[in-house]
Amino acid sequence: MNETPSKPAMSPVKVEAIDPLDSAVLDMPRQAPRFNVLSAIQNDQPHAPAIHPSVAHGKGIVEIKDFSLYYGPKKTVHSVSLSIPVGHVTALIGPSGCGKSTLLRSVNRLNDLVDGVRTTGDILVGGESVYAPGTDVIDLRRRVGMVFQKSNPFPMSIFDNVVYGLRIHGERRRSVLEEVCERSLRGAALWDEVKDRLQSSAMGLSGGQQQRLCIARAIAVEPQVLLMDEPCSALDPIATLKIEELILEISQKYTVLIVTHNMGQASRVSDYTAFMYLGRLVEYGPTSHIFQTPTLPETEQYITGKFG
Amino acid sequence: MDDSSTSLSDDGSRRSRRRRLLTFADGALLWGARSSGVLVLLMLASLVVVLAAAAWPSFRAFGPGFLTSSEWRPNELERPMRNEAGQLVIEDGETVMEVVPPEFGALPVVYGTLVSSVLALVFAVPLSLGAAVFLVRVAPKWRIAGPLSFLVEFLAAIPSLAYGVWGLFVLAPLLQDRVEPLLRSVLGPVPGLGWLFRETVEVGGQVVTRDIPLTGRDMLCGSLILAIMIVPIITAISRDVLKAVPRVQIEGSIAMGATWWQSTWSMLRYSRSGLAGAIMLGLARAAGETMAVTMVIGNNNRISPSPFAPAQTMASLLANEFAEASSTLHRSALLQVALILLVMSLFINILARWLVGGSQAHAAAAH
Numbered sequence: 001m002n003e004t005p006s007k008p009a010m011s012p013v014k015v016e017a018i019d020p021l022d023s024a025v026l027d028m029p030r031q032a033p034r035f036n037v038l039s040a041i042q043n044d045q046p047h048a049p050a051i052h053p054s055v056a057h058g059k060g061i062v063e064i065k066d067f068s069l070y071y072g073p074k075k076t077v078h079s080v081s082l083s084i085p086v087g088h089v090t091a092l093i094g095p096s097g098c099g100k101s102t103l104l105r106s107v108n109r110l111n112d113l114v115d116g117v118r119t120t121g122d123i124l125v126g127g128e129s130v131y132a133p134g135t136d137v138i139d140l141r142r143r144v145g146m147v148f149q150k151s152n153p154f155p156m157s158i159f160d161n162v163v164y165g166l167r168i169h170g171e172r173r174r175s176v177l178e179e180v181c182e183r184s185l186r187g188a189a190l191w192d193e194v195k196d197r198l199q200s201s202a203m204g205l206s207g208g209q210q211q212r213l214c215i216a217r218a219i220a221v222e223p224q225v226l227l228m229d230e231p232c233s234a235l236d237p238i239a240t241l242k243i244e245e246l247i248l249e250i251s252q253k254y255t256v257l258i259v260t261h262n263m264g265q266a267s268r269v270s271d272y273t274a275f276m277y278l279g280r281l282v283e284y285g286p287t288s289h290i291f292q293t294p295t296l297p298e299t300e301q302y303i304t305g306k307f308g
Numbered sequence: 309m310d311d312s313s314t315s316l317s318d319d320g321s322r323r324s325r326r327r328r329l330l331t332f333a334d335g336a337l338l339w340g341a342r343s344s345g346v347l348v349l350l351m352l353a354s355l356v357v358v359l360a361a362a363a364w365p366s367f368r369a370f371g372p373g374f375l376t377s378s379e380w381r382p383n384e385l386e387r388p389m390r391n392e393a394g395q396l397v398i399e400d401g402e403t404v405m406e407v408v409p410p411e412f413g414a415l416p417v418v419y420g421t422l423v424s425s426v427l428a429l430v431f432a433v434p435l436s437l438g439a440a441v442f443l444v445r446v447a448p449k450w451r452i453a454g455p456l457s458f459l460v461e462f463l464a465a466i467p468s469l470a471y472g473v474w475g476l477f478v479l480a481p482l483l484q485d486r487v488e489p490l491l492r493s494v495l496g497p498v499p500g501l502g503w504l505f506r507e508t509v510e511v512g513g514q515v516v517t518r519d520i521p522l523t524g525r526d527m528l529c530g531s532l533i534l535a536i537m538i539v540p541i542i543t544a545i546s547r548d549v550l551k552a553v554p555r556v557q558i559e560g561s562i563a564m565g566a567t568w569w570q571s572t573w574s575m576l577r578y579s580r581s582g583l584a585g586a587i588m589l590g591l592a593r594a595a596g597e598t599m600a601v602t603m604v605i606g607n608n609n610r611i612s613p614s615p616f617a618p619a620q621t622m623a624s625l626l627a628n629e630f631a632e633a634s635s636t637l638h639r640s641a642l643l644q645v646a647l648i649l650l651v652m653s654l655f656i657n658i659l660a661r662w663l664v665g666g667s668q669a670h671a672a673a674a675h
Contacts, residue, residue, distance in 0.1 A: 108563055115449060142565035152560040155578050165564045217564070 038298050041278050050295040052285025055272060061086035061255050062107060062225055067121035069102055069111065076102050078279045079121065084225070084272075089247060089256040091270035091287065093263065095307070099279035100259045104227050106130075107257065108144040109137050126224050142169060145218030146227040150234050151210035153202035153217075158185075158194050161202045161213055165221035180220050187253075188216035189246050208239025215246060219254065226250070228258040232265065244269050263303060267291045275299050356650065363644035365637060370412060374644060377413025380609040382629070382638045384409060412641035414622070414648060416609045421621040421649070424527055424605065425594040428534035433587055436539050440546035441572055457547065464540035472600035475533040476525075480604055483532075484524025488616060492522070504614050520617050523606060528615040530605030530624075534597055538590035545589060545664065549582030550575060581663045588660030596653050598623035622649045 040047040060083035069077040077099045084090050092100040102111065109130060111117045123130040125144055142165070153161050160167075162184050163177045171177060181198065185191040190212045194205070202213055211231060218226055228247070232240040247256060247269045260266050266273055267287060274284040283290060283299040294300045301307060366374065389397045389406040397404045439460065447453035495501050508517045553575050561574040576583065606618020607628055620628075622645050633639040 110559060110563055113559065113562065138565050138567055140565075141563055146563040148556050148560065148563075150556055152554070152556040154557065154560070154574060164561070168561075168564065168566050168570045214560075221564070 037282055037296055038277060041280050041282075047280065047282075049281040050283040050285070050299075052289055052295075054286055055083055055085060055284055058083050060084040061126055062257065063124040064103070064107075065122050065124065067103070067106065067123055068119065069099075069106055070116075070118045071114070072116040076279050077106070080276075080279075080281045082274055082281060082284060084255065084257055086255050087251070088271040089251045089258060089269055090272040090274065091266035092257070092259045092274050092276060093261075093266050093302075094276035094282075095302070096261075097278070098276040100276050101229055102279075103276070104229055104257060104259050107225070107227055108141050108146055110146070112137070142221055143224045144227060145221065145223035145225070147211070147214050147218055147229065147231045149230045151207060151214050153205070153210050153213050155201065155203055157199045158202045158205070158213065159198040162216050162220050164217060169221070184216040184220040185213075187219050187250060188212045189242065189249070190216055206239070208235050208242055211235060211239070211243060212246060215243075215250070219250060223254070225255045225257060228256060230259055230261060233261065240265075263305070275302060277302075356647075359643055359647040359650060363640055363647045366412060366640035366644045369637060370641075374412065374414055374641070375418065375648075376415055377411070378415040378609075378611055379411045379413045380416060380625075381408075381411050382633070382635070410635065410637060412637070414641075414645050416611050417620050417622045417625045417645060418648065419611050420527070420605070420619040421595055421623070421652075423615075424531045424534060424601065424619065424621055425591055427527070427531035427615065428538060428594045429587060429591055431532060431535035432539045432542060432590060435535075436542035436586075436590070437546055437576070437583070439539070439543045440550055441576075443543070443547045444550040445568075445572060445575075457544075460540050460543050460547075464544065468537065468597060468599040471533055471537055472603035475529060475600055475604040479532060480524035480529050482524070483526075483529055484522055488522040488524065488528075491616075505616060507612060507614065507617060520612075520614055522616060523618065525604050525606040525618060526616050527605065527612075527619040530601045530619065530621070531615070533600045533604050534594045537597060537600060538594050541593055542586050542590040545586035546583055549579045549586060549664070552582070553578050585660045585662075585664030588656055588663060592653050592656040592660060595621075595656065596623060596649065598627050602627040622646070 037047050062082075062084035064080055064082040064084075067077060067080050068075060080099075080103060092104060094100050105111050106119065107123055107125065107130065111119075119131055122132065125140065128140075129135060130140060154164060156164075159177075159181055162181045163171070166177060166180060182191060182195075185194060190209060193209060194213075202210065205213060211234075215226075215231075231247075232243050235243065244265060247258065250256065251269075251271075258266075258270065270287045272285065273287045273290040275282045275290065277298075283294060283296050285295070289295075290299060291303055294303065370377065385408040386405050387408065388403045391397050443453055443457055443460070447456055492505050496505050505520055506517055507520050508515060510516075557578055558571055558575060561571040566574065601621055602624040605621065605624055607620050607624055608618035609620050609625070610617070612619065626642055626646055626649075629638070630642050633642055
C-alpha cells in the first residue's frame with residue numbers, strides 16, 4: 001500500500017509534514033488551489049467527510065462503522081463510516097493507494113489472508129457483524145460475492161465454474177445445478193454464447209467472457225452484496241461496455257459495491273459514489289450530486305482530473 | 309585537416325582489429341557451446357549404443373522371452389533327467405543326469421522394480437503432498453517455510469548409502485521384530501488375506517505351503533526406504549508447482565465461501581498436471597535407486613505377491629551380480645537389464661518433464 005498520492009498537485013500547508021520520500025511535492029506549482037480537507041488528511045489531522053443527507057440514514061445493507069485497517073504498523077484505512085444502500089450500485093473512487101480496494105476486501109474479510117492485518121471498528125452485512133468474534137466467515141462469504149480485477153475462472157468446465165459455489169456448499173442435485181447454471185449465465189448475459197459448450201473448459205473463453213463467467217459464478221449463490229474490484233481494468237473497451245451494461249442489469253436484483261479507477265465508469269454505472277483519499281472518506285453522496293455539484297472543491301478537482 | 313584524417317584512419321584500423329578479435333572470440337565461443345551441446349547428446353547416444361551392443365548376445369539367445377521368463381540361473385545345472393511322465397529315468401540302475409544351460413529372464417526384477425516403485429509412491433505421495441501444502445499454505449504464517457524447505461531439500465542430498473545403512477540397522481529390525489509380527493497377527497486370520505503371509509514353494513519336487521519367514525529385509529522394507537528417499541524430490545517440486553498457483557485463483561475460491569480444505573483442493577486441482585509430473589520424477593528416482601534398496605530388499609529373484617517376501621529390483625540385481633558375472637552371457641543379460649532400466653527411466657522422465665512443463669505453460673496462460 002502506497003500512502004503517497006501518485007501526482008500530488010495541491011499546495012501543502014506544512015511541507016515538512018509531507019512524506020519526505022516524495023520529491024515531487026517540492027516541485028508543486030504555487031498557484032495550485034488550497035484544499036483544506038486534503039491537507040488535513042495529509043497532515044493526519046481530523047477532518048469531517050461531506051456526507052449527503054440521502055445516505056446518512058445508517059440503514060444500508062452494508063454498514064461500515066468507524067472502520068480502520070492496519071497492515072502491520074501502517075494504517076491504510078482510517079475510521080471510515082459508510083452506509084451502502086440496498087439495491088443500488090455504489091462506486092468507490094479515489095487515487096491509487098487510497099484504500100478503496102482494501103476497504104472492499106474488508107467487507108468479505110479477504111484481508112484475513114494477508115499476514116499482519118489488524119482492524120478496528122466493524123462492518124455489518126445485512127445487520128450481522130463481520131468482525132465480531134464468532135462470525136462464520138464461510139457463511140459471510142457466501143452472502144457476499146466478489147468479482148476480481150483479473151478474471152479468475154477455475155480450470156474446469158464452464159458448468160462446473162458456475163455451480164462451484166453451490167457444490168462447495170453441499171448442493172448435489174443435478175436438476176438444481178442445471179437450473180442455477182442457466183439462470184446465472186443468463187443473468188450474466190453469457191448464456192447465448194456458451195449454452196452449446198457448457199462442458200468445455202472455461203479457460204478457452206475470451207477475457208470479457210471469462211469476467212462475465214466470474215460474475216455468473218458470483219451471482220449463482222444469490223449473494224446479498226456483490227463486490228467488484230475494478231472488474232474492467234484488464235478488458236478492452238468493448239468488453240468493458242458489456243460488463244458495464246451487465247452491472248446496470250444486475251443492479252436490478254443485487255446490491256453492488258464497485259471499486260473503479262475510471263471516473264466515467266463510476267458516473268455511468270453507479271447510483272452513489274464515495275470519494276476516498278489516503279485511506280479516508282472525503283465525500284459520499286448520490287453520483288449525480290458528486291459529479292455535478294459536489295459539496296467539496298476537492299471532490300470536484302478530483303472528478304475533473306486536476307489531480308489523482 | 310590532415311591530422312584529424314590520420315587519427316581517424318588510425319582509430320579505424322584499431323577498431324577493425326578489435327572487431328576481428330571480437331568476431332574470432334564470438335565464433336570460438338559459439339562453436340564451443342555447440343560442441344558441448346552435441347557432446348552431451350553424443351554421451352547419451354553412445355551410452356545407449358554401447359549398452360545395446362553389449363546386450364546383443366543375451367537378446368539373441370533369449371529374444372523377447374527375456375522379458376517374460378522368470379528363470380534367472382547364471383550357472384549350469386546338473387539334475388536327474390525325468391521322462392514325460394515325470395518319472396526319473398533310470399538306466400543300468402543309475403539315474404541319468406542332464407545338464408541344463410544357464411538361463412536368464414528379467415520378469416522377476418522388472419516386477420520387483422515396478423512393485424517397489426509403485427508401493428513407494430503409495431507411501432510417499434500423500435506425505436509429500438501434505439508437506440508441500442503445509443509449506444505453501446501454513447508454514448509462511450508461522451515463518452518457518454524457509455528453514456523447513458531447506459531441510460526438505462537437504463534430505464535429497466543425503467547419500468543413498470546412509471539411507472541404506474539406516475534401513476538395514478534400524479528399519480529392517482523394527483519391521484522384523486515389531487511391525488510385521490503385529491500385521492501378521494492382525495491381518496493373517498482375515499479371510500482372503502492369507503496370501504500376504506503364506507507362500508507356496510517347491511521343495512525337493514514337493515509342493516508345500518508354508519509361512520513366509522519374516523526377515524524384515526523384504527519388498528516392504530525396500531519400498532519404505534524408497535518412499536523416504538523420494539519424499540524430498542516430490543515435496544520440493546510440488547511446493548514449487550503449488551506456489552505458482554496465481555493468488556487470484558485461491559482468493560477466488562475463498563471469496564466463494566470455500567473452507568480451507570476446499571480452497572486447498574482447488575489449488576491441487578489447478579496444478580494437477582504439475583503434481584503428476586512431480587510424482588513421475590519421484591517414480592523415476594525410485595526405479596533407478598540402487599544402493600539403499602540393495603541393502604534392504606532381500607535380493608531374491610522370485611516373484612511373490614506378498615510384500616513381506618524378499619524381492620529384487622533391476623538396479624539391485626546389477627549391484628549384486630555385475631562384479632561377479634563370469635560368463636559372457638551372464639554379463640550380457642545383466643547389461644540387457646540395464647538397458648531396460650535406462651529406457652524405462654528415460655520414458656518416465658520425458659513424461660514427467662512434459663507434465664511439469666505443460667502445467668507451467670498452463671499457469672502462464674492463466675496469468
